[in-house]
Amino acid sequence: MTDTTFVVHAMQTGQIVGPPHGNSISVVGDTITFNPDNAFNPGETIHVIATDGIQNTLAEASQKRVWEFRDAPSGGTGDFTDTGQELGSHRSVDVALGDLDGDGDLDAFVANRNLGNRVWLNDGSGNFSDSGQNVGTHFSADVALGDLDGDGDLDAFVANTSFEANRVWSNDELPVVTEVLVRGSAWAQPFLDHLDSLSLGNDGYSIPVGRADQLDAMPWSNINEIVIRFNEKVNVDQSDLTLTGA
Numbered sequence: 001m002t003d004t005t006f007v008v009h010a011m012q013t014g015q016i017v018g019p020p021h022g023n024s025i026s027v028v029g030d031t032i033t034f035n036p037d038n039a040f041n042p043g044e045t046i047h048v049i050a051t052d053g054i055q056n057t058l059a060e061a062s063q064k065r066v067w068e069f070r071d072a073p074s075g076g077t078g079d080f081t082d083t084g085q086e087l088g089s090h091r092s093v094d095v096a097l098g099d100l101d102g103d104g105d106l107d108a109f110v111a112n113r114n115l116g117n118r119v120w121l122n123d124g125s126g127n128f129s130d131s132g133q134n135v136g137t138h139f140s141a142d143v144a145l146g147d148l149d150g151d152g153d154l155d156a157f158v159a160n161t162s163f164e165a166n167r168v169w170s171n172d173e174l175p176v177v178t179e180v181l182v183r184g185s186a187w188a189q190p191f192l193d194h195l196d197s198l199s200l201g202n203d204g205y206s207i208p209v210g211r212a213d214q215l216d217a218m219p220w221s222n223i224n225e226i227v228i229r230f231n232e233k234v235n236v237d238q239s240d241l242t243l244t245g246a
Contacts, residue, residue: 005053008034011045012098012106014154015147041106042073087128090115098145098154100171109156111140117158138164175234181227 006025010016016036026033032050040046047068052061090112100107101121108120108128116134123129139162148155149170156169183192226243 002053005051006032006034007049007051008036009047009049009147010040011047011146012041012154013044014099015150015152038104040071042071044071045069046071083126085128087120088112088118088130090118093140094142096143096145096156100145100154102153102173109135109143109145111143111158113141114139117143135169136160136167138162138167175230175232177228178231179227179229181229182223183225183227184222185224186222 008016024035026035034048045068047066050062050065052064054062056062087108088110090110091114092110092112094111096109096111097106098109099105100109100119103124105122105124107122110118110120112118114137116137117140119131119133119135120128121131135156136158138158138160140158141161142159144157145154146157147153148157148168151173153171153173155171158167158169160166
């Protein structure tokens with residue numbers, strides 16, 4: 001059994017078995033146990049999918065099953081107070097709540113009629129800010145969130161009217177810088193190999209990413225190359241980079 005044959009989708013969180021979430025599943029005899037790292041959101045709908053890729057000790061495939069349940073809310077009095085927020089002035093027809101930016105709170109994807117759908121981000125205290133995205137300019141009528149591409153985050157399926165095609169919007173995480181190296185074009189290969197053997201970087205001297213000491217003076221001279229590595233393939237325009245020095 002793997003995270004592709006046993007899948008748990010939380011409709012406000014995304015896929016939560018396996019990477020990137022790290023929740024654990026275990027099998028003992030005929031019982032599968034799932035232990036989420038974090039509690040489900042109150043009222044959140046959860047889908048549990050078991051495929052025929054799960055086999056018994058005789059290599060016989062199990063029957064496909066899909067279960068759905070909703071996490072019960074707790075607390076509350078039913079008395080509502082206006083927060084004073086006025087979120088957009090569009091002709092809105094539907095809204096779906098989910099953790100769109102992966103910070104643990106519920107954001108909002110609002111479907112509008114011919115005025116561009118909007119994504120409103122929650123700061124964790126119920127205060128929303130416009131993400132600045134104009135997600136389509138169609139006559140949208142409905143939106144549903146779910147992990148459509150199996151990468152662990154919530155995507156959006158938007159249904160449109162007036163004979164306009166429905167749209168699927170993929171939630172793409174921004175590339176992350178994993179390593180920054182400096183090196184010199186005249187540095188000898190034995191010296192570069194020496195740096196690599198000391199785990200100081202691959203063919204260069206590694207600068208700590210996201211730390212204060214990345215501004216420390218370099219111990220090596222004749223630096224004329226900078227290498228920036230990301231966690232995935234990226235397309236970079238020259239205007240996207242700025243290099244300053246003192």
